[in-house]
Amino acid sequence: MVERMLAMAANAPTTGNMQLYSVIITTDKDRKAKLAPAHFSQPAIMNAPVVLTFCADFNRFTRWCEINDADPAYGNFQSFISAMLDTAIVAQQFVTIAEMEGLGTCYLGTTTYNAPQIAEALELPELVVPVITVTLGWPDEHPVDPGRLPEAAFIHREVYADPSDQRIRELYKEKESREDSQEFVAENGKKTLAQVFTDVRYPRGNNEFFSKVFMDFIVKSGYKLPY
Amino acid sequence: MVERMLAMAANAPTTGNMQLYSVIITTDKDRKAKLAPAHFSQPAIMNAPVVLTFCADFNRFTRWCEINDADPAYGNFQSFISAMLDTAIVAQQFVTIAEMEGLGTCYLGTTTYNAPQIAEALELPELVVPVITVTLGWPDEHPVDPGRLPEAAFIHREVYADPSDQRIRELYKEKESREDSQEFVAENGKKTLAQVFTDVRYPRGNNEFFSKVFMDFIVKSGYKLPY
Structure with a gap:
């Protein structure tokens, strides 16, 4: 098969x-x-x-x-x-x-x-x-479906529209507010979800x-x- | 869409x-x-x-x-x-x-x-x-369907079985004998299909x-x- x-x-x-x-x-x-x-x-x-x-x-x-x-x-x-x-x-x-x-x-x-x-x-x-x-x-x-970013995060029309900081916060808001994300942050003793990636999962x-x-x-x- | x-x-x-x-x-x-x-x-x-x-x-x-x-x-x-x-x-x-x-x-x-x-x-x-x-x-x-190599060319069980020269000839035989391959060789004035790739399409x-x-x-x- x-x-x-x-x-x-x-x-x-x-x-x-x-x-x-x-x-x-x-x-x-x-x-x-x-x-x-x-x-x-x-x-x-x-x-x-x-x-x-x-x-x-x-x-x-x-x-x-x-x-x-x-x-x-x-x-x-x-x-x-x-x-x-x-x-x-x-x-x-x-x-x-x-x-x-x-x-x-x-x-x-x-x-x-x-x-x-x-x-x-x-x-x-x-x-x-x-x-x-x-x-x-x-x-x-x-x-559980791990979810994806809203499509506006990765689709650009004609040219790459570099988002403002405020826009990035909006695009990642749903991901950050998920229950599993918050557990992830707490379990690892971090302050933000981003720190779980940079300090624990994919560190320098x-x-x-x-x-x-x-x-x-x-x-x-x-x-x-x-x- | x-x-x-x-x-x-x-x-x-x-x-x-x-x-x-x-x-x-x-x-x-x-x-x-x-x-x-x-x-x-x-x-x-x-x-x-x-x-x-x-x-x-x-x-x-x-x-x-x-x-x-x-x-x-x-x-x-x-x-x-x-x-x-x-x-x-x-x-x-x-x-x-x-x-x-x-x-x-x-x-x-x-x-x-x-x-x-x-x-x-x-x-x-x-x-x-x-x-x-x-x-x-x-x-x-x-x-026209450009065809693919027989699956034995790219599937290996447990370890990579490096083929003999004779085996490689067999695996590429069908590709080489296609009419469009032979036209490709003739059009480019080459002797083998491989030369079309190395000299014309993807040269050094x-x-x-x-x-x-x-x-x-x-x-x-x-x-x-x-x-």
Whole structure:
């Protein structure tokens, strides 16, 4: 079923129809145990029956060029970006298909943090970089809708209309006043919801540390950076 | 209708529910004329009634943090990657919704090439980087299905099974033998389909030049790189 859905998802458009991605299906318990620490041992890895790792992949295409008297030059930033966009697009197409089949899906945001460990666990070759992980299973709960910003927050007509401070307060008012947001602030001993993001969830130290880890890994994978 | 579909697409999941994207809707003819050269004057920009530019956006979130006594640190590579993935995911969700409504969509692969000109045309502020452009309209043709690689090319079980040269030849055989592929090779005076990609469509010089342009633009937008 997973392979059938992945084959359908592959109808999603990609850069020059190059399909610059690969997907690793993990169902084996021992393999999951190798992956789990890279995802900070989030329970979804061990508990979901299927873990999918979507990888930006210029390996297959480059090798095809090499055996066809062509001179591939895809170990660079622009090519990596194309592969990453292809990968995200096919991942979301898969998620839509899976949810339409009644499955539950969860994106894990940890893939670009610990890409080196994930690559080792999945034996990824050169020019293959893991960027998205989706866990999959039949849902046994219906999580509360986390809500979204009003569309005026992210839709702009003709030019980007940079909002005033007052406008930003209005756009985030509903999000801040949610009961779960307020619990989040209280639990973490913070004064504002924004502080939960900057001090706890996505703090400076982590962002900067994992920027270095990820960029170093991309270079090690064969993409010459910065250029 | 476009705004309604964008609001639906915004149900797509994003990193920490931060919704790190913005979408600029372009319908004005003069504004399109400003955008067109950045897309190498592909006719879809002027001919399609609607052009959507999906941007990785940490501007809104950072400003929300700043006015809420928080210390945002999102001008880095990891944060940019998160925003770019969010953006690709919401773009594909939008495309799915639009196609289900009977609209025709086309991704333009030129957005990350000429990001500086696009940012100027759309007046993008700091921390906002255009990454995907989708043109939109009621379709008046049914293009030939360009085909996809067999699923064995991109699906791997448990670990990445690096294919042999012989296996790669098999996986690309159908693509190479298509009539349109063979016309492509002949028109360009090449010997193999791979050479059309490496010499004509995505050649070394372009890839390397636009790697530098895009990375410089990301830095100029406020993301510190390499880290």
